[in-house]
Amino acid sequence: MVSVGRRAALCGGLGLLIAGAARAQSYAGGPLPFSIRTIGGIILRTTIRWSGDRRELAVSHESETLPHGSEADVSATTRMLVSRATAVPLVGTALSAHGEGRGYVGNRRFPLRIDHSVEGKHLRQVVTILGYDDRVFTGDVARLLFQ
Numbered sequence: 715m716v717s718v719g720r721r722a723a724l725c726g727g728l729g730l731l732i733a734g735a736a737r738a739q740s741y742a743g744g745p746l747p748f749s750i751r752t753i754g755g756i757i758l759r760t761t762i763r764w765s766g767d768r769r770e771l772a773v774s775h776e777s778e779t780l781p782h783g784s785e786a787d788v789s790a791t792t793r794m795l796v797s798r799a800t801a802v803p804l805v806g807t808a809l810s811a812h813g814e815g816r817g818y819v820g821n822r823r824f825p826l827r828i829d830h831s832v833e834g835k836h837l838r839q840v841v842t843i844l845g846y847d848d849r850v851f852t853g854d855v856a857r858l859l860f861q
Contacts, residue, residue, distance in 0.1 A: 740767045741851040748775070748857060750795065754787035760837070762856045771846040775860045777837035785809065789832045792860070796839055799859055802826050809833075819843055820855045 744763030751757055758780070764773040775796075780788055789808050797804050800817035809832045817826040825844040831837075841859050 739849070741765065741771055741846070743851065743853065743856070746853045746856060748860065750791065750860070752784070752787045752791040753794075754784065754791075756781060756784055756787060758784075758788060758837070760860075762853070762860065764851060764856055766843075766846075768845065768847055771843040771851060773841045773843065773851075773856050773859055775837070775839040775841075779835045780832070780837065785832050785835075788837050789830075792837055792839060793830055796828060796830065796841065796860055799861060800826055800828065800841065802828055804828060804830055806830070819846070820858055822848075 742765040744761065746762040748760045748762050749757055750760060758777055760775055760777045762773065762775050764771060766772050775792075777788070786808055793804050793811055797813065800813075800819070802813040802815045802817035804811040804813040806812055811830045813826075813828040813830075815826065816823050817828075819826070819841075824846060827842040827844070829838075829840045829842075831839075839860065
């Protein structure tokens with residue numbers, strides 16, 4: 715027969731083991747194809763990927779090579795989309811911007827950091843979610859950040 719004290723210690727140890735595994739949850743996914751229609755009418759093909767853990771989950775959105783002269787159109791459209799989807803305003807120049815604050819990931823709010831840049835002929839946006847605590851992170855949730 716196991717004593718009450720020993721049973722409590724075993725249950726407590728099992729609880730710590732389960733909690734530690736939950737805290738160590740990591741997420742990774744992609745590449746996920748995605749397309750955006752810009753304000754100027756360009757169909758831009760992009761790719762979404764994500765990786766990280768419950769402390770910081772980075773979701774990146776990167777384009778194929780941009781058509782000549784489309785940088786301003788692509789930047790304006792994608793800045794507007796990510797800001798609207800997350801409710802985090804971006805500040806900076808047309809080709810390089812960032813934002814920080816509590817914003818939406820799907821239908822929940824989390825602290826977010828957003829980096830947006832058009833470098834050379836490529837768009838790159840990264841939304842870093844701080845403290846993401848859902849069991850899974852899906853492609854559907856990733857798409858919601860950029861549309």
